[in-house]
Amino acid sequence: MIRRLFTLLGPEHRGELRSLLGWLVGAAVLQGAAFVLLVPILRALLGDNPDDVWPWILALVATTAGYGFAHRVGLLASADAGAGLSRTVHHRIGDRVAGLPLGWFSADRTAAVNQLATRDVMDVMGVFAHLLRPLLTGFVTPGVVVALMYVFDWRLALAATLTVPMLALVYRWSTRLAHQADAASDAAQVDAGGRVLEFARAQRVLRVFGRGATGPAARALDEALERQRAAGHRQLSVAVPGLIGFAVAVQAAFTVVIILGTYLALDGSLDAPTLLAVLALAARFIEPVAEAAALGAELQKASRALERIENLLALPTLPTPAAPRHPEGTGIELDNVVFGYEGRRVLSGASAWLAEGTMTALVGPSGSGKTTVTRLIARFWDTDSGAVRIGGVDVREIDPDELTSLISVVFQDVYLFEGSIEDNIRVGRSGASAEQVREAARLARVDEIVARLPEGWDTRVGEGGSALSGGERQRVSIARAILKDAPIVLLDEATSALDPENEQAVAQALAALANNRTLLVIAHRLGTVMAADQILVLERGLVVESGTHTQLIGTGGRYAAFWQRRRGAEGWRLAPGTAPTGEAALARLPHPAAGH
Ligand SMILES: Nc1ncnc2c1ncn2[C@@H]1O[C@H](COP(=O)(O)OP(=O)(O)OP(=O)(O)O)[C@@H](O)[C@H]1O
Numbered sequence: 001m002i003r004r005l006f007t008l009l010g011p012e013h014r015g016e017l018r019s020l021l022g023w024l025v026g027a028a029v030l031q032g033a034a035f036v037l038l039v040p041i042l043r044a045l046l047g048d049n050p051d052d053v054w055p056w057i058l059a060l061v062a063t064t065a066g067y068g069f070a071h072r073v074g075l076l077a078s079a080d081a082g083a084g085l086s087r088t089v090h091h092r093i094g095d096r097v098a099g100l101p102l103g104w105f106s107a108d109r110t111a112a113v114n115q116l117a118t119r120d121v122m123d124v125m126g127v128f129a130h131l132l133r134p135l136l137t138g139f140v141t142p143g144v145v146v147a148l149m150y151v152f153d154w155r156l157a158l159a160a161t162l163t164v165p166m167l168a169l170v171y172r173w174s175t176r177l178a179h180q181a182d183a184a185s186d187a188a189q190v191d192a193g194g195r196v197l198e199f200a201r202a203q204r205v206l207r208v209f210g211r212g213a214t215g216p217a218a219r220a221l222d223e224a225l226e227r228q229r230a231a232g233h234r235q236l237s238v239a240v241p242g243l244i245g246f247a248v249a250v251q252a253a254f255t256v257v258i259i260l261g262t263y264l265a266l267d268g269s270l271d272a273p274t275l276l277a278v279l280a281l282a283a284r285f286i287e288p289v290a291e292a293a294a295l296g297a298e299l300q301k302a303s304r305a306l307e308r309i310e311n312l313l314a315l316p317t318l319p320t321p322a323a324p325r326h327p328e329g330t331g332i333e334l335d336n337v338v339f340g341y342e343g344r345r346v347l348s349g350a351s352a353w354l355a356e357g358t359m360t361a362l363v364g365p366s367g368s369g370k371t372t373v374t375r376l377i378a379r380f381w382d383t384d385s386g387a388v389r390i391g392g393v394d395v396r397e398i399d400p401d402e403l404t405s406l407i408s409v410v411f412q413d414v415y416l417f418e419g420s421i422e423d424n425i426r427v428g429r430s431g432a433s434a435e436q437v438r439e440a441a442r443l444a445r446v447d448e449i450v451a452r453l454p455e456g457w458d459t460r461v462g463e464g465g466s467a468l469s470g471g472e473r474q475r476v477s478i479a480r481a482i483l484k485d486a487p488i489v490l491l492d493e494a495t496s497a498l499d500p501e502n503e504q505a506v507a508q509a510l511a512a513l514a515n516n517r518t519l520l521v522i523a524h525r526l527g528t529v530m531a532a533d534q535i536l537v538l539e540r541g542l543v544v545e546s547g548t549h550t551q552l553i554g555t556g557g558r559y560a561a562f563w564q565r566r567r568g569a570e571g572w573r574l575a576p577g578t579a580p581t582g583e584a585a586l587a588r589l590p591h592p593a594a595g596h
Pocket residue numbers: 103341342346364365366367368369370371372373
């Protein structure tokens with residue numbers, strides 16, 4: 001366990017931890033020595049020459065002072081090590097989580113990471129802060145006593161030594177029982193935690209259907225909580241016999257020593273003062289040893305927490321290039337890209353070229369992999385085969401920081417942080433001046449939103465940005481991207497129905513963003529599709545058509561069929577600001593499954 005902790009913490013903490021261990025072991029050894037000094041002191045006091053006691057008393061004072069000092073330094077070092085450990089482990093977890101592919105973050109795993117970063121780190125930290133000292137005292141101190149007893153009476157010392165394997169066996173049995181019970185209870189607890197999260201997240205949907213407190217989600221939660229309660233109960237009933245068993249074993253071991261001591265004393269081969277001292281020692285030891293046994297269960301718990309942390313830290317992150325290359329330009333190439341989620345193929349050889357500084361609209365039926373294409377360009381995942389290149393360089397060979405600085409992503413579901421609109425735009429570039437933020441806001445027409453808000457720029461938008469409409473949130477997000485000024489923009493257009501004014505504002509914001517940038521838009525509005533330099537039609541995992549609106553209409557393929565349909569649709573006018581929302585329209589692109 002200690003070795004695993006050393007590995008987890010890395011070489012920078014090694015010296016500090018070694019000295020902590022040194023002080024704690026030193027304190028335990030001195031404590032054992034101080035206990036054993038009772039024997040010569042009692043012998044001298046009760047012997048023929050009581051004045052012989054003084055050197056022993058001096059030795060006792062020196063040993064006790066040494067123990068006090070080492071104990072104090074050890075205690076302080078324990079607390080420091082605990083705090084340092086939790087900092088380091090939190091950083092390690094943070095670094096690893098930041099490098100994991102986004103696909104890893106399912107609801108269950110998010111709950112597990114939550115538990116890992118809070119409870120598990122605390123449990124592991126507790127090893128240094130609270131467990132190590134009493135555990136060492138419980139094991140090292142009696143060990144030292146037994147070893148030193150050989151100096152005074154080898155027979156009693158031998159008897160005490162012989163009880164050690166028996167104690168060790170019972171101890172292992174008792175901690176194994178505790179381990180089994182705790183593992184089951186931990187699993188039930190994580191499950192219940194996950195269900196609580198799920199229940200809270202699903203509230204909106206559940207309430208719409210009027211099933212908040214009685215539906216299947218609530219039942220699943222109830223059942224998970226019941227399993228947790230039952231596991232807790234089982235945990236106690238399984239672990240308690242082990243603890244009692246160990247306490248009985250400790251008592252038995254000392255009873256053996258005392259009986260032997262009494263026998264030897266009656267026999268005349270052991271003097272009364274030594275017997276008295278042994279009795280005193282025996283009485284003192286039961287408590288720390290039993291306490292250490294109880295802590296063994298805690299140690300097991302910390303060991304399991306440590307294992308979960310180790311497992312997380314062993315997860316493969318997206319590999320970073322050993323010798324990063326700089327892209328030349330911002331043209332994007334999809335070269336025979338094959339990709340699937342957990343084995344389910346989404347893209348099966350998609351190829352396309354997005355010329356630098358142009359706008360490409362990506363269209364295709366729902367689920368055809370449009371969002372996936374943008375994720376692969378931003379390297380949220382790596383392709384299974386084929387390559388995504390930016391400026392001629394495979395994204396896997398570009399330094400991750402450089403890749404991040406090259407790309408702005410505007411999601412469809414824009415998340416706004418608790419704070420003012422200004423704070424939210426500044427996320428794009430934290431060092432931007434107030435003027436730069438205002439200019440970006442003006443270009444994305446966020447200033448109009450600000451004008452109608454009660455406290456203007458200082459209005460707090462609230463977590464998630466619920467104070468703003470979907471189109472307005474997307475305009476804030478576009479302002480972020482304008483401020484970031486990355487040469488590549490990947491944008492998932494808002495599908496929510498927009499009023500004509502908002503529609504026009506979003507279109508203008510997009511136009512401002514497109515300015516000289518390589519822009520890929522998952523287009524849901526026909527106006528956007530029309531404005532693109534190039535349209536890519538994605539279907540069955542392939543780019544089945546590419547070209548301008550005029551070219552694609554001319555070839556009479558998928559896009560043209562969709563277009564014909566739209567032209568026939570009632571009320572459809574192709575003018576900016578009045579185009580019908582495109583999601584429904586694009587969803588009617590002929591789908592292979594529909595036999596087109
Ligand atoms: N994280 C994920 N894990 C597993 N499957 C996923 C994940 N994300 C998307 N998928 C699946 O991959 C397929 C393509 O999804 P993607 O979101 O790329 O399609 P899309 O064309 O953008 O769809 P839409 O227009 O509905 O947003 C879908 O079947 C989807 O269910």
